[in-house]
Amino acid sequence: MNQSHEKNSSSDGTSSMGSTPIATITATPTPTSNAVVVATGTADGDGESNHRHDVSDTFYTSQRKKGSSHVFRVRLDTTGFTLQRESPTGTTIKEQTVKICDIVGARCMRLKKTRRLAMANACACSSGNPNSPANSATSRSNNRNNGATPSKCSTASKEEYACDGDVSAYLYVFAYVLKKKSLRSELHRERTVLTLRFRSFDSFEDNMREADRWYRALRWQLHQTLEDIFVDRTNEERRRRVLVLLNPKSGSGNGREVFNMHVSPVLNEAEVPYDLYVTKHSNFASELMSTRRLDAWCCVVAVGGDGLFHEIVNGLMQREDWEQVLPNIALGIIPCGSGNGLARSIAHGYNEPYFSKPVLGAALTVISGRSSPMDVVRVQLKERSVYSFLSIGWGFISDVDIESERLRMFGYQRFTIWTLYRLANLRTYNGRVSYLPSHQTGQGVGGLEGMQEPTLRMLQSSRSYNTTLNKQQLLNVPASFHHSVECLPSEFADVISLETSINQSFRSRCDSWLSGGSRRSYYYSISESIYHSLADESDLAEQSQIYAASSYLENRPQNFGPPSSLPDLDQPLSPEDGWQVEEGEFIMMHAVYQTHLGIDCHFAPKAQMNDGTIHLILIRGGISRPHLLSFLYNMSSGTHLPEVNNQYVKVLPVRAFRLEPHDNHGIITIDGERVEFGPLQAEVLPGIARVMVPK
Numbered sequence: 130m131n132q133s134h135e136k137n138s139s140s141d142g143t144s145s146m147g148s149t150p151i152a153t154i155t156a157t158p159t160p161t162s163n164a165v166v167v168a169t170g171t172a173d174g175d176g177e178s179n180h181r182h183d184v185s186d187t188f189y190t191s192q193r194k195k196g197s198s199h200v201f202r203v204r205l206d207t208t209g210f211t212l213q214r215e216s217p218t219g220t221t222i223k224e225q226t227v228k229i230c231d232i233v234g235a236r237c238m239r240l241k242k243t244r245r246l247a248m249a250n251a252c253a254c255s256s257g258n259p260n261s262p263a264n265s266a267t268s269r270s271n272n273r274n275n276g277a278t279p280s281k282c283s284t285a286s287k288e289e290y291a292c293d294g295d296v297s298a299y300l301y302v303f304a305y306v307l308k309k310k311s312l313r314s315e316l317h318r319e320r321t322v323l324t325l326r327f328r329s330f331d332s333f334e335d336n337m338r339e340a341d342r343w344y345r346a347l348r349w350q351l352h353q354t355l356e357d358i359f360v361d362r363t364n365e366e367r368r369r370r371v372l373v374l375l376n377p378k379s380g381s382g383n384g385r386e387v388f389n390m391h392v393s394p395v396l397n398e399a400e401v402p403y404d405l406y407v408t409k410h411s412n413f414a415s416e417l418m419s420t421r422r423l424d425a426w427c428c429v430v431a432v433g434g435d436g437l438f439h440e441i442v443n444g445l446m447q448r449e450d451w452e453q454v455l456p457n458i459a460l461g462i463i464p465c466g467s468g469n470g471l472a473r474s475i476a477h478g479y480n481e482p483y484f485s486k487p488v489l490g491a492a493l494t495v496i497s498g499r500s501s502p503m504d505v506v507r508v509q510l511k512e513r514s515v516y517s518f519l520s521i522g523w524g525f526i527s528d529v530d531i532e533s534e535r536l537r538m539f540g541y542q543r544f545t546i547w548t549l550y551r552l553a554n555l556r557t558y559n560g561r562v563s564y565l566p567s568h569q570t571g572q573g574v575g576g577l578e579g580m581q582e583p584t585l586r587m588l589q590s591s592r593s594y595n596t597t598l599n600k601q602q603l604l605n606v607p608a609s610f611h612h613s614v615e616c617l618p619s620e621f622a623d624v625i626s627l628e629t630s631i632n633q634s635f636r637s638r639c640d641s642w643l644s645g646g647s648r649r650s651y652y653y654s655i656s657e658s659i660y661h662s663l664a665d666e667s668d669l670a671e672q673s674q675i676y677a678a679s680s681y682l683e684n685r686p687q688n689f690g691p692p693s694s695l696p697d698l699d700q701p702l703s704p705e706d707g708w709q710v711e712e713g714e715f716i717m718m719h720a721v722y723q724t725h726l727g728i729d730c731h732f733a734p735k736a737q738m739n740d741g742t743i744h745l746i747l748i749r750g751g752i753s754r755p756h757l758l759s760f761l762y763n764m765s766s767g768t769h770l771p772e773v774n775n776q777y778v779k780v781l782p783v784r785a786f787r788l789e790p791h792d793n794h795g796i797i798t799i800d801g802e803r804v805e806f807g808p809l810q811a812e813v814l815p816g817i818a819r820v821m822v823p824k
């Protein structure tokens with residue numbers, strides 16, 4: 130192989146096994162097989178404008194057993210990668226597809242043996258995106274050497290890449306495909322790496338150019354699946370940055386490890402640039418959301434529980450420009466808390482498997498580039514207002530939620546243990562619940578743009594509550610953050626090692642396909658430095674953080690949002706306006722607007738993220754313990770609610786309600802967080818936020 134050869138295409142775009150060899154792709158087909166696929170072919174990106182980004186080629190497989198081989202037609206288009214196995218007569222025997230919706234990204238690289246070199250020069254195949262992991266690796270390495278930051282990468286010279294004479298280029302395609310371990314088991318997502326080896330040219334640069342062509346075609350296809358807000362308008366090939374907020378105290382306190390091991394690798398594979406902040410104290414996230422410029426980010430991801438997400442929503446609603454920000458920033462969650470109601474509800478709503486790998490599913494949701502409008506409920510308390518995305522509770526469930534905090538070390542099991550305890554020591558509460566039944570018309574249409582005209586007009590003005598905020602104080606928060614895009618090339622080594630079975634003698638200069646189906650996922654943690662949060666900058670900064678946090682609480686920030694359509698909390702409600710009342714002794718009231726309150730609590734099966742409805746569930750005093758136990762037991766399957774309301778259990782779809790407890794003590798929670806006890810009223814604001822959803 131002394132000279133480069135031009136690609137040899139037949140005029141109809143097909144290829145012939147006997148023609149002059151062209152490029153080489155080598156692969157072991159998807160995980161079930163160890164076959165090696167080697168094929169001759171012509172890349173025939175056809176000229177039609179509709180399909181100008183499609184690429185295809187003919188390949189052959191060479192089985193590990195000597196002598197047997199198969200011809201494949203491989204195509205990349207809007208549906209993904211399609212592999213058609215052809216018989217010697219040209220008829221299709223078998224077809225496999227790796228769907229575009231399951232593919233997260235790809236990388237071009239060189240062989241394992243030059244891993245270190247390849248790391249430093251991984252940009253050889255990159256698109257020039259300075260945020261891409263490949264480029265950041267290069268950039269770091271260059272910075273170390275000469276302090277210069279390359280603005281663009283180019284294919285490196287052959288000398289730089291000298292590698293035992295192998296001039297192949299590889300394209301690794303990362304996909305997470307739905308699989309079942311057995312007929313009875315649940316679907317789950319499994320990481321699959323398709324490895325394409327390009328070796329038909331006798332120079333690495335030419336092979337890499339070919340690999341890069343497929344890489345770019347794939348990126349183009351992937352970008353077609355993204356909603357506008359996720360794409361950098363100044364460069365259609367780039368994704369916008371993600372802001373990640375991580376609560377190290379959520380759940381059992383392993384958020385950092387979870388992010389490092391399971392989220393960061395997926396973001397890197399998808400070439401999604403992100404900035405990570407680790408929260409230092411309660412209200413850190415809401416301060417950050419309410420005071421920072423957010424236009425650099427397309428979305429905010431909470432790595433934590435529902436409490437952290439609650440802070441993010443409320444921080445956004447403390448911004449004067451909430452109306453501009455909300456439609457342009459999608460919110461996501463990686464479940465690391467103890468309840469995780471929102472993450473479970475999102476997965477449920479989109480039939481995405483949850484239980485086997487909840488964090489992986491959520492990470493894939495974050496990179497999906499899709500979002501949906503989500504209802505937010507404004508809750509008016511005596512002294513302030515709060516925004517809520519999950520639930521408002523009074524009585525039994527709130528008692529369990531808060532009182533079981535002392536059992537935090539048991540993780541999700543704390544709820545079960547305390548439920549049994551509270552059942553044995555049952556409490557009742559007196560009060561009045563007034564509500565406005567929900568209209569079904571004009572609801573669930575979604576988003577600000579989808580709202581009815583009168584509502585839209587209301588949203589154009591905003592009303593503020595409470596004290597004046599000393600914004601300057603909050604803006605003093607240091608502005609440093611850490612770009613955490615990292616390259617993890619060593620994980621590819623395992624896949625490349627599958628390449629040893631290539632039958633070199635079959636054809637030394639023809640395209641071949643190697644789908645190195647690998648369930649091996651070696652994730653390497655990224656640098657510790659990314660965990661420096663704002664308060665880590667210096668002791669001084671830490672002190673100023675503490676000061677800022679305490680002054681933040683003293684001067685509780687004002688909220689913005691659409692004007693309320695409800696009377697003030699101390700004003701009477703008139704039946705003439707449609708208000709209905711339930712009064713007396715209650716075991717609990719729980720108002721919910723997501724399907725799940727926790728991973729195992731399918732509380733409002735009929736709820737939808739954007740139905741403009743609060744699902745109000747009341748349990749009256751006098752219910753027998755067995756009846757209550759059965760209600761609580763069936764919550765996990767969502768079969769606890771009666772078809773028709775009975776004297777003890779009532780399910781009321783409402784658009785607003787008011788709770789007036791007659792006792793002077795008890796627990797009230799909003800999104801699982803305890804708030805001051807007393808009267809409150811709530812109204813739904815249909816679809817005013819955007820939440821990230823699976824593809």
Ligand SMILES: Nc1ncnc2c1ncn2[C@@H]1O[C@H](COP(=O)(O)OP(=O)(O)OP(=O)(O)O)[C@@H](O)[C@H]1O
Pocket residue numbers: 376377378379380381407408409410411412413432433434435436437438440465466467468469470801802
């Ligand atoms: N660094 C921190 N230290 C202490 N508390 C924090 C920190 N960051 C956030 N918090 C607070 O921790 C509370 C709980 O956090 P989070 O919701 O993430 O976890 P969780 O309570 O375990 O999960 P869930 O709400 O799903 O049950 C939130 O109210 C948040 O304000």
